[in-house]
Amino acid sequence: MKGYPAEYWRLNKDWTKWIGKTGEVVATTVIRVPPLTLQKMAPYTFSLIKFDNEHKELMGVDDEILKIGDRVKCVFRRIADANEKGIIMYGIKIKKI
Amino acid sequence: MKILIAGSYITKFGELWEKSLKDLITEAELGVIKNSKFDDEEIEAIFVSNMAGGIFDGQLHLGAMASGVLKNYPPAMRVEGACASGGLAMIVAEYALLSGKYKTVMVVGAEKMTDVSNQMATEGLNGAADTEAEFGSTFPGLYALMAQRHMKEFGTTRDQLSAVSVKNHKHGLLNPLAQFHKEITISEVNGSEMIAPPLRLLDCSPISDGAAAVILTTKDLPNCPEIMGFGQGMDSLSLAKRKSLTTIVAGVKAADIAYKMAGIKPGDIEAAEIHDCFSIAEILAIEDLGFFKKGLGGKATIEGKTTYGGKVIINPSGGLKSNGHPVGATGIKQIAYLSQLIRDKKIKTGLTQNIGGSGATAVVHILGGKR
Amino acid sequence: MDKSVGIVSWGAYIPQSVIKSSEIASAHNGKDLGPTLGVEQKTVPGIDEDSTTIAVEAAYQAYSRLAKKEFLEKKMGVIFVGSESHPYAVKPTSGIVAQALGLQKYMAMADMQFACKAGTQSLQACFAYVKSEMAGFGLAIGVDTAQSRPGDVLEYTAGAGGAAFFVGTENLSAEMIGTVSVATDTPDFWRRPRQEFPEHAGRFSGEPAYFNHILVAGRKLLTDLNMKISDFDYCIFHTPNGKFPRAVAKTMGCSEDQIKYSLVVKSIGNTYAAASLMALTNVLDQAKGGEKIFMASYGSGAGSDCFVFKCADNLKERKSEWNRFLTDQMSNQYISYSEYRRRSEK
Numbered sequence A: 001m002k003g004y005p006a007e008y009w010r011l012n013k014d015w016t017k018w019i020g021k022t023g024e025v026v027a028t029t030v031i032r033v034p035p036l037t038l039q040k041m042a043p044y045t046f047s048l049i050k051f052d053n054e055h056k057e058l059m060g061v062d063d064e065i066l067k068i069g070d071r072v073k074c075v076f077r078r079i080a081d082a083n084e085k086g087i088i089m090y091g092i093k094i095k096k097i
Numbered sequence B: 001m002k003i004l005i006a007g008s009y010i011t012k013f014g015e016l017w018e019k020s021l022k023d024l025i026t027e028a029e030l031g032v033i034k035n036s037k038f039d040d041e042e043i044e045a046i047f048v049s050n051m052a053g054g055i056f057d058g059q060l061h062l063g064a065m066a067s068g069v070l071k072n073y074p075p076a077m078r079v080e081g082a083c084a085s086g087g088l089a090m091i092v093a094e095y096a097l098l099s100g101k102y103k104t105v106m107v108v109g110a111e112k113m114t115d116v117s118n119q120m121a122t123e124g125l126n127g128a129a130d131t132e133a134e135f136g137s138t139f140p141g142l143y144a145l146m147a148q149r150h151m152k153e154f155g156t157t158r159d160q161l162s163a164v165s166v167k168n169h170k171h172g173l174l175n176p177l178a179q180f181h182k183e184i185t186i187s188e189v190n191g192s193e194m195i196a197p198p199l200r201l202l203d204c205s206p207i208s209d210g211a212a213a214v215i216l217t218t219k220d221l222p223n224c225p226e227i228m229g230f231g232q233g234m235d236s237l238s239l240a241k242r243k244s245l246t247t248i249v250a251g252v253k254a255a256d257i258a259y260k261m262a263g264i265k266p267g268d269i270e271a272a273e274i275h276d277c278f279s280i281a282e283i284l285a286i287e288d289l290g291f292f293k294k295g296l297g298g299k300a301t302i303e304g305k306t307t308y309g310g311k312v313i314i315n316p317s318g319g320l321k322s323n324g325h326p327v328g329a330t331g332i333k334q335i336a337y338l339s340q341l342i343r344d345k346k347i348k349t350g351l352t353q354n355i356g357g358s359g360a361t362a363v364v365h366i367l368g369g370k371r
Numbered sequence C: 001m002d003k004s005v006g007i008v009s010w011g012a013y014i015p016q017s018v019i020k021s022s023e024i025a026s027a028h029n030g031k032d033l034g035p036t037l038g039v040e041q042k043t044v045p046g047i048d049e050d051s052t053t054i055a056v057e058a059a060y061q062a063y064s065r066l067a068k069k070e071f072l073e074k075k076m077g078v079i080f081v082g083s084e085s086h087p088y089a090v091k092p093t094s095g096i097v098a099q100a101l102g103l104q105k106y107m108a109m110a111d112m113q114f115a116c117k118a119g120t121q122s123l124q125a126c127f128a129y130v131k132s133e134m135a136g137f138g139l140a141i142g143v144d145t146a147q148s149r150p151g152d153v154l155e156y157t158a159g160a161g162g163a164a165f166f167v168g169t170e171n172l173s174a175e176m177i178g179t180v181s182v183a184t185d186t187p188d189f190w191r192r193p194r195q196e197f198p199e200h201a202g203r204f205s206g207e208p209a210y211f212n213h214i215l216v217a218g219r220k221l222l223t224d225l226n227m228k229i230s231d232f233d234y235c236i237f238h239t240p241n242g243k244f245p246r247a248v249a250k251t252m253g254c255s256e257d258q259i260k261y262s263l264v265v266k267s268i269g270n271t272y273a274a275a276s277l278m279a280l281t282n283v284l285d286q287a288k289g290g291e292k293i294f295m296a297s298y299g300s301g302a303g304s305d306c307f308v309f310k311c312a313d314n315l316k317e318r319k320s321e322w323n324r325f326l327t328d329q330m331s332n333q334y335i336s337y338s339e340y341r342r343r344s345e346k
Helices: A006-017 B020-035 B064-067 B087-098 B118-128 B139-154 B158-172 B186-190 B248-261 B279-288 B299-301 B319-323 B329-341 C019-028 C051-064 C093-101 C118-131 C200-224 C243-252 C257-261 C271-285 C325-329 C336-342
Strands: A021-029 A045-049 A055-059 A071-078 A090-096 B005-011 B045-049 B078-080 B104-111 B194-196 B210-217 B227-236 B272-273 B349-356 B361-368 C007-011 C015-022 C041-044 C078-082 C107-112 C137-145 C162-167 C174-186 C234-237 C292-296 C300-312
Touching: A006 A090, A006 B045, A021 B139, A021 B194, A021 C019, A045 B020, A045 B139, A055 C041, A071 C051, A090 C174, B005 B020, B005 B087, B005 B329, B020 B064, B020 B104, B020 B272, B045 B064, B045 C015, B064 B349, B064 C041, B078 B087, B087 B227, B087 B349, B087 B361, B104 B329, B104 B349, B118 B139, B139 B194, B139 B272, B139 B279, B158 B186, B158 B279, B158 B299, B158 B319, B158 C162, B186 C137, B210 B329, B227 B248, B248 B279, B248 B349, B248 B361, B272 B329, B279 B299, B279 B349, B299 B329, B329 B349, B329 B361, B349 C271, B361 C325, C007 C271, C007 C325, C015 C019, C015 C336, C019 C336, C051 C093, C051 C137, C051 C162, C078 C093, C078 C118, C093 C107, C093 C137, C118 C137, C118 C174, C118 C271, C118 C300, C137 C271, C162 C271, C200 C292, C200 C300, C234 C243, C234 C257, C243 C257, C257 C271, C271 C292, C271 C325
Parallel strands: B045 B078, B045 B104, B272 B349, C078 C107, C078 C137, C234 C292
Antiparallel strands: A021 A045, A021 A071, A045 A055, A071 A090, B005 B210, B005 B227, B104 B210, B227 B361, B349 B361, C007 C162, C007 C174, C015 C041, C137 C162, C174 C300, C292 C300
16 A cells, blocks of 8 residues: 555545444554554554454554454544645554453 | 476675675576586576565566576566565476476576665565555564464463574574574573564564575486475465464465475475574474474474474574575575585485465475485 | 424544643643643544544544434435644545545535634534535534644643534434524634644733624524523533633623533643534533523634524433443543654654
């Protein structure tokens, strides 16, 4: 995901599918050495979550730390650092219930 | 039809400021020809392994670059499978030979990673994951999830993870071409900077430049190590679709095929070059390859069973951790290094395991002395 | 026969970090102005939150509280989002919120700007669209992630939060009985486009601005409806701090009891375009069937929107499953001043 407008537009169709969905943490870590577009958000949680029918890998909100077994819900957040000129990358993250 | 390794060459791995990607490819090609009984006109095709030339240098079309090193411009192509590019290039070469179309081919792998910043290099490697489904992840992060599960399900300890890096650095001291010639201790690994818990800096293989090449032939030549078997296995690109985080199923599949083709069992392997991109990856590998029971890889390592005097020598070259990990070169280096040990009669039978991404692609080769 | 129009459901969201006034005081190296201002602490958005994400959270809560959702498809809908901190200068917050909620594509929408009354102006505009039957439903949101200059007194009060209201003609939780707005060109508080922080005109923002507009609009509405302030169970006045609303309430003749639920500013700070709407949310969380609410917002620049609501008789049953936003969301994750400033350097 690079933050291209068309890519954002393809992906925003999925938001409603996820917002509010709940699941359980299967594995979780904290990204301390982040990719280029996540420098300001680091350190952040990155986890594998088990939902009813599938697993998904998602970032945690803000500076929240999770443990295996935590129940989480999907929320709508910025998923990359703020920048001055480009589109704002919104997407799904997980937050402890 | 038998496939023999008729020549091998490995460059020094490390931060090679004076060598460009083109220099590395050239050095490996000319070096392997020199180490073999062949002239460059006898090389009928070249298979090039490289992951990120396009990202780091903007340089694609590496088949053409490799072809141009030899006088006759043999047919050449680039093969990519993230960090398993080397293994995959071998497989393509093997199928080309088995088809009977070619008798002698070269496989060369190279990567130039240190021109860009560390940050950019890590960023480039992220392309080996599912960049949409795993957005926000880094490779240390993905392997950290696997390490966390392994520790939870089998009680693997922090010290056991560190033991992998300690052993590989020890082995690297014996390899003049290794990137690092530095002994490290378990407590040094334990105390190194946290990258993505539980993985620390010294759990992670470095950013490296380097190249390696082999010449494969179906001609009947004396004293050449033989490729007794090979196999490729696949699994989902993203971790989310895997059945388990503590087994690299692609590797199990690849190993099964290779063992069957070679007609041997794990117990027959004396040394193995396996894909320790992170310490946990080695622990998973030695379990998945059948050397140790699932869950006991960490224990076996810390008890010395994977070094000289143990059950099987894992990563005699120093592995990715200490020898270095120029991504496209690694899979070829593994073959080249073991083939040298066989040629020098230090071992009879060896195995290489090359993994792409977090385990989506796996290639296993079994090498043996001429039977 | 005049169609009744009102609030069908509501939702609110406050970020999970809070900073105490005493923590700001120690960074300012001065006296803690919190007690004087009537603001003990304020909310601070996370590094990955902005007005759009907060608007989505509030709207999602309101959306999930709708007993019937079919009315969202029957006719064109309308969504207005009022804020002083829309993340884009050009590209509406409303559109992103509508996408996140999965609303139908036949939507009228625009972002509103009128300082702290952009949220209530959004609500009033939704009432007009729905009452005139031009739209089948409205979604009105007031949201802000207010910025303040380091060292400025506004650091004590500039908070973050959002409140959302679904507006319709049936299944009402609270009917809108009447509304009046007043506006003049009064430069008490403003921000130019390339400036990060607003400017304020000091004491001029008191009597000629805040007090004048609320009193003029409020009194007109009461006259039009032939009502007295004592008719109301709850009164809400815009909360730039805890002082101003108490003062104007006294002038209007309100008791402490009538305004007590409106003073959420004490715990969350001034949420600017969300302020009056968040106070309304807290009042609705507490209100009983049949009770009457008087609300007067204020937006610098300047203007005031006044409303009278009458709670539905079955309000208690309607909201029996709904939690109360202040108790449910108020967090005790206090952060330091340096963490607060780190997050502000987006």
